[in-house]
Amino acid sequence: MPRPAAAFDDLVIGAGMAGLTVAAQLAADGRRVLVLEAHDTAGGYAHTFGVGAYRFCAQVHYIFNCGEGEAVHTLLARLGLAEEVQFHRLDPEGFDHIVVAGERYRVCNGLEKYRDRLIGRFPHDARALRRYFDTVAAIGREMDTLPKPLTWRDYATAPLRFPHLLRYQKWTLQRLYDHLGLPARLQTVLAGQAGDYLLPPAEVSLMLHVALVRGYDRGAYYPKKHFQHLVGSIADFIRAQPGCEIRLNQTVEQIVVERGRVTGVRTADGTVHTAARYVSNVDPARTAELAAGADFPAAYRARLRYPYSSGNITLYLGVAGIDLRDHGFGSWNVWHYPTDDINAIYRRQLVGQDYSDPWLFMSTPTLHTDAPGLCPPGHQILELATSAPYAPWRTLRDTDRRRYNLEKKRVRDRLVQIVEERYVPGLSKHLAIRVMGTPATNERFCNAPAGNAYGVALTPRFVGPQRLPHETPLRNLWLVNATAGYPSVAGTVRAGLELHAQLA
Numbered sequence: 001m002p003r004p005a006a007a008f009d010d011l012v013i014g015a016g017m018a019g020l021t022v023a024a025q026l027a028a029d030g031r032r033v034l035v036l037e038a039h040d041t042a043g044g045y046a047h048t049f050g051v052g053a054y055r056f057c058a059q060v061h062y063i064f065n066c067g068e069g070e071a072v073h074t075l076l077a078r079l080g081l082a083e084e085v086q087f088h089r090l091d092p093e094g095f096d097h098i099v100v101a102g103e104r105y106r107v108c109n110g111l112e113k114y115r116d117r118l119i120g121r122f123p124h125d126a127r128a129l130r131r132y133f134d135t136v137a138a139i140g141r142e143m144d145t146l147p148k149p150l151t152w153r154d155y156a157t158a159p160l161r162f163p164h165l166l167r168y169q170k171w172t173l174q175r176l177y178d179h180l181g182l183p184a185r186l187q188t189v190l191a192g193q194a195g196d197y198l199l200p201p202a203e204v205s206l207m208l209h210v211a212l213v214r215g216y217d218r219g220a221y222y223p224k225k226h227f228q229h230l231v232g233s234i235a236d237f238i239r240a241q242p243g244c245e246i247r248l249n250q251t252v253e254q255i256v257v258e259r260g261r262v263t264g265v266r267t268a269d270g271t272v273h274t275a276a277r278y279v280s281n282v283d284p285a286r287t288a289e290l291a292a293g294a295d296f297p298a299a300y301r302a303r304l305r306y307p308y309s310s311g312n313i314t315l316y317l318g319v320a321g322i323d324l325r326d327h328g329f330g331s332w333n334v335w336h337y338p339t340d341d342i343n344a345i346y347r348r349q350l351v352g353q354d355y356s357d358p359w360l361f362m363s364t365p366t367l368h369t370d371a372p373g374l375c376p377p378g379h380q381i382l383e384l385a386t387s388a389p390y391a392p393w394r395t396l397r398d399t400d401r402r403r404y405n406l407e408k409k410r411v412r413d414r415l416v417q418i419v420e421e422r423y424v425p426g427l428s429k430h431l432a433i434r435v436m437g438t439p440a441t442n443e444r445f446c447n448a449p450a451g452n453a454y455g456v457a458l459t460p461r462f463v464g465p466q467r468l469p470h471e472t473p474l475r476n477l478w479l480v481n482a483t484a485g486y487p488s489v490a491g492t493v494r495a496g497l498e499l500h501a502q503l504a
């Protein structure tokens with residue numbers, strides 16, 4: 001019997017950054033695109049939520065690859081949005097400030113300049129520092145020329161063309177530190193942005209560290225009209241194309257599979273939505289669960305058994321009656337480390353669930369742009385984040401909501417106390433609002449399995465050519481997200497650009 005005509009050309013499950021990127025380009029190609037999103041707004045981790053007069057971006061604070069020719073700009077230019085959605089660059093003299101045991105180090109744009117600054121402060125370690133920055137540059141140069149997808153010829157010529165990628169592919173950042181004999185303080189400073197991959201040096205892939213450091217080195221950006229405007233502009237573009245829709249509050253509960261093809265997706269209300277092609281912005285392992293009827297090969301199923309990156313706590317604060325610029329905040333983020341041993345700090349939090357002296361990421365979106373929209377006039381926003389394990393928070397929430405709320409309050413008050421003692425005296429008296437999210441919150445509002453922050457854990461085993469591809473064993477289903485791609489707004493947008501190129 002002939003198959004009934006599908007209602008849409010393409011159906012995208014999930015309106016995170018990767019899903020929106022693919023959907024918008026397919027819509028621009030003139031295809032009829034349906035996006036089904038479980039939450040009541042688009043953006044995934046980049047969505048914005050309101051509490052009273054305040055607006056907070058759920059997780060994203062600053063992004064890279066917004067310059068001409070880079071992924072985010074390329075997407076916006078293709079959609080005709082590059083003029084409408086513009087970015088401020090965070091302070092090139094110090095877009096990230098790393099504060100270790102009270103000492104502040106500013107990470108500037110220009111890796112050679114940053115190297116020379118550090119050599120000025122650590123003259124005895126000049127040789128090790130030079131070797132660190134040389135290694136980062138050499139790996140980075142090869143990354144820039146790495147073709148995608150890799151052909152057999154690329155593999156055959158890799159020893160000549162990509163010697164550093166081959167040599168360091170399985171290294172952690174800690175291995176490089178030990179190899180170079182970098183002292184503890186420099187190890188902490190150079191891994192100061194570790195929260196951007198949520199792993200300590202002992203576990204993170206050196207390749208991933210290099211990609212992240214170089215990404216922000218080329219420019220750390222914040223949208224002039226906030227993340228809501230970036231996400232909303234892309235979503236509005238999709239909605240404005242003929243035959244295209246984004247339907248919110250639509251949780252896909254089943255991907256219906258017949259004879260190796262997807263024939264529809266069933267949402268929670270029982271409706272089956274059909275299209276010729278399907279793209280899942282949902283975690284790959286979760287996608288496979290939704291397609292329970294599919295006969296995936298054992299080798300593919302094995303690849304779906306991966307560990308997730310850790311979860312996180314985020315504290316969203318509305319500040320009134322003080323100016324955070326008087327306390328070391330500005331057009332930059334501040335990373336706080338109480339001591340030099342990042343590996344131990346992470347262990348303490350993730351294994352010991354001890355938040356008495358955590359590392360902290362502090363960001364001030366209202367100091368990155370003058371555009372209104374996030375808080376009442378004269379108020380400011382301060383966001384704090386740190387790592388946290390998923391299981392204990394989820395268990396507590398499921399078994400004893402009262403204790404869960406008490407524990408949230410206890411940790412929240414401790415984080416505020418640390419900022420008050422070390423950065424903003426009297427902060428707690430100036431808080432008009434304080435809202436805290438745990439890994440269980442991430443799972444609830446962003447549908448992130450195990451509250452994961454960055455998809456699959458970014459250890460050497462899961463970074464590189466062994467990364468999950470966009471293609472699946474199902475002929476008309478593709479994956480695109482932080483795991484089938486790379487995390488971050490830039491990483492997921494790039495994944496969306498790559499998948500669109502395959503589908504076009």
Ligand SMILES: Cc1cc2nc3c(=O)[nH]c(=O)nc-3n(C[C@H](O)[C@H](O)[C@H](O)COP(=O)(O)OP(=O)(O)OC[C@H]3O[C@@H](n4cnc5c(N)ncnc54)[C@H](O)[C@@H]3O)c2cc1C
Nearest residue numbers: 014016017018038044045061062252447453481482488489
């Ligand atoms: C604490 C933290 C800080 C971060 N900071 C930054 C930062 O400063 N800069 C940066 O670039 N990146 C940052 N990131 C990472 C970045 O936010 C993510 O890597 C990126 O946004 C992930 O995009 P994604 O396309 O994979 O989708 P996700 O954001 O994971 O979105 C997936 C979407 O699919 C929907 N969905 C899931 N299941 C279903 C279903 N069954 N049916 C329908 N819809 C479904 C979800 O509701 C969600 O909207 C941060 C992340 C965290 C956690």
